[in-house]
Amino acid sequence: MTYTQTQDSVTAGVPDEGDTRRVLEPDGSRVPDAELDPWIADLSPHELRALHRDMVLTRRLDAEGVALQRQGQLALWAPCRGQEAVQVGTAHALAVGDFVFPSYREHGVLLGRGAQPADYVLAWRGEEHSAYDHRTINVAPPQIIIGAQSLHATGWAMGAQRDGSTDVAVAYYGDGATSQGDVNEAMVFASSFRAPVVFVCSNNHWAISEPVTVQAKYPIAGRAPGFGIPSLRIDGNDALACVAAMRWALDRARRGEGPSFLEAVTYRMGPHTTSDDPTRYRDAAEVEAWAQRDPIARLEAYLRAEGMLDDSGMAEVARAADALAAEVRAACIGATTRAPETMFDHVYAEPHGGVERQKAEYTAYLAGFEGEAAR
Ligand SMILES: Cc1ncc(C[n+]2csc(CCOP(=O)(O)OP(=O)(O)O)c2C)c(N)n1
Ligand SMILES: [Mg+2]
Numbered sequence: 001m002t003y004t005q006t007q008d009s010v011t012a013g014v015p016d017e018g019d020t021r022r023v024l025e026p027d028g029s030r031v032p033d034a035e036l037d038p039w040i041a042d043l044s045p046h047e048l049r050a051l052h053r054d055m056v057l058t059r060r061l062d063a064e065g066v067a068l069q070r071q072g073q074l075a076l077w078a079p080c081r082g083q084e085a086v087q088v089g090t091a092h093a094l095a096v097g098d099f100v101f102p103s104y105r106e107h108g109v110l111l112g113r114g115a116q117p118a119d120y121v122l123a124w125r126g127e128e129h130s131a132y133d134h135r136t137i138n139v140a141p142p143q144i145i146i147g148a149q150s151l152h153a154t155g156w157a158m159g160a161q162r163d164g165s166t167d168v169a170v171a172y173y174g175d176g177a178t179s180q181g182d183v184n185e186a187m188v189f190a191s192s193f194r195a196p197v198v199f200v201c202s203n204n205h206w207a208i209s210e211p212v213t214v215q216a217k218y219p220i221a222g223r224a225p226g227f228g229i230p231s232l233r234i235d236g237n238d239a240l241a242c243v244a245a246m247r248w249a250l251d252r253a254r255r256g257e258g259p260s261f262l263e264a265v266t267y268r269m270g271p272h273t274t275s276d277d278p279t280r281y282r283d284a285a286e287v288e289a290w291a292q293r294d295p296i297a298r299l300e301a302y303l304r305a306e307g308m309l310d311d312s313g314m315a316e317v318a319r320a321a322d323a324l325a326a327e328v329r330a331a332c333i334g335a336t337t338r339a340p341e342t343m344f345d346h347v348y349a350e351p352h353g354g355v356e357r358q359k360a361e362y363t364a365y366l367a368g369f370e371g372e373a374a375r
Contacts, residue, residue, distance in 0.1 A: 176207025
């Protein structure tokens, strides 16, 4: 199973939705896919409801992140609204020992890995060098350098391979990242060494203000086979397709078949970050069209039609989402802000003359402001 573009879509240009694989239509109706279906046949009603619940929780916590930034409690937030299915669906397929190398937008992946309330916000508040202990949830710090995590994931995977483990590394990045050298170099290495790594590209149609059509004249999933890496182009707003594709990719990696590439076609409903105003560069009509393909409403419609979710179940999920948001807010506001000069403290494990000098200079600089607040 790998992505191949049809002649029709080649002549029509980059296909948007036409050739994505899905098992749920936007209205929630189930459609068969002979290759994806076996990977999700065992999903119990409990697991299906958990997928829905985690997506609702992700959306709620994302809204809280935006609100906290607007209220001056966070320096920045990168919203993930609209991308909940690919994040929650792929994370659901992971095993405990797998290791995730995320971008800055993967709040739903963190949730799927068991993040604690503070884990979502401390880095964006500037409180710690990293937001969490990466060994607790097997997630590397959120990567800001576009695409760099693809190399880290590939290196980790090559290490796991040499250890004889069946753990898999996963790199999450965006459509824009696929233009970076790092991502392409990672794919060459992963392919050459058959590294147990899955590349998950969330094609949310925009790299800040750059539309994906500028960077990709050919579907992104279609590039991977050129590296010798099988790929799938899936509907990134179909949580079940995301679980299925991820299980396929993880299984290949665990059986020693090497890397896989998933292009999840989705849409960034909000701004790039809280510093961005997308109305300056994109049409409201485009956003509205994608609102009709909402990932949460889609799974909800399916679960309701199957009798697995009702109003009281929905109300319970909404309460859980509000409770999580309250915990995240409390963890954010209650964080102990350390003195600015402590940022020099853990650069090296042992004392370092250069860092000590910088710390002394910076402390003297801060002392120059003493008494300012009183004036
Ligand atoms: C190496 C590097 N170049 C440029 C930037 C600035 N930058 C931050 S986000 C971004 C766009 C990334 O787009 P995409 O990969 O599609 O991910 P998305 O933000 O849409 O999730 C850019 C260019 C950066 N952080 N790192
Ligand atoms: Mg993007």
